[in-house]
Amino acid sequence: MKLYDFTAAPNPKRVRMFLAEKGLETACVQVNIREREQFTDAFQRINPFSVVPVLELDDGTRIGESVAICRYIEETHPEPALMGTDALDKALVEMWQRRVELNGFLMVGEAVRNAEPRFEGRALPGTSGGVPQIPALVERGKAAALRLFDKLDNQLSANEFVAGPRFTIADITLFVTVWFAPRANLGVPDACTNLKRWHAAVAARPSAEA
């Protein structure tokens, strides 16, 4: 098994944290997306959608999309469960993972991609040109993430972790959101005391460094 990875990018970090929480190690191949290596013919054959991460199995099968990679790892290494235990718990973990992703992770990504000069002309993931930056998305993305932080602060007032009493993939998505939010000049507001408490606890886990 090997992971096509880029250390500085948020999506691969989700998978690395997931692997670390499972106690797994895997070979990582760096794809330097800052040098546009995801658009080479060689990488197009690995992932025609031109994004990292990709997990390559020993038989050559390739799985793209962070959460799909996590699903494969979860199914093949069920302990500790990071995507829920029974039917209802799996659904609630997925609900929270998606709430964080749609309202936070993707919004911060949009704020970053529409602000940083390196993404000029390719403001959507997997595009190599022809997609102009839209400056209004920077503020829209930051405001959306702040609305999510408020809602999560409420959820975390009654729960140790985002989806309840156990650490799950929803915590990983949120942690990585907060991890790269500074690139959009964004942080967790001081008023979100529950979210701050949660963040300190997750930052202390060994997987946070993955």
Place this chain on the structure above:
Amino acid sequence: MKLYDFTAAPNPKRVRMFLAEKGLETACVQVNIREREQFTDAFQRINPFSVVPVLELDDGTRIGESVAICRYIEETHPEPALMGTDALDKALVEMWQRRVELNGFLMVGEAVRNAEPRFEGRALPGTSGGVPQIPALVERGKAAALRLFDKLDNQLSANEFVAGPRFTIADITLFVTVWFAPRANLGVPDACTNLKRWHAAVAARPSAEA
């Protein structure tokens, strides 16, 4: 079990198609999002994220987010499998579901929400104001969906369905994307002959009317 639904919206249709493919029926409660019923105090208690669909179980537990609802149904009614069979298949179905969702479904949604007057000031799902429409997102969304259609046309040249030989949730997400694309003045280009063939086949399934 009952589903908080709105017939004209794309996300609830994903769940209704999923239920129909499983041969299940459930009571539906219409939440008239055109009349802003999702922002009433009563609905805020059902879903603080102010979006439909929500599945309410007989014990009152509520599951939000379409794909999370589908997960619950899949886990409790495994046949026919719509989210994959073994570990690898589950991952590949999730990969394709996410590729379609991120690069198509969400992009068409963005094109619609940033064009239709009814979404003025609330251009992100779950917002009741303070989120101005960004006209540039209309063209960005349509162009992204067309890029996806091209890639899927290629995938469907060698596969009966989006994720391979079986109908899955990835087909539902794509079908609903094409279903509401006309609201963004968008259709499947004639040149995408494989995608057209796939669409005709899925449109002929009874679940397409759900």
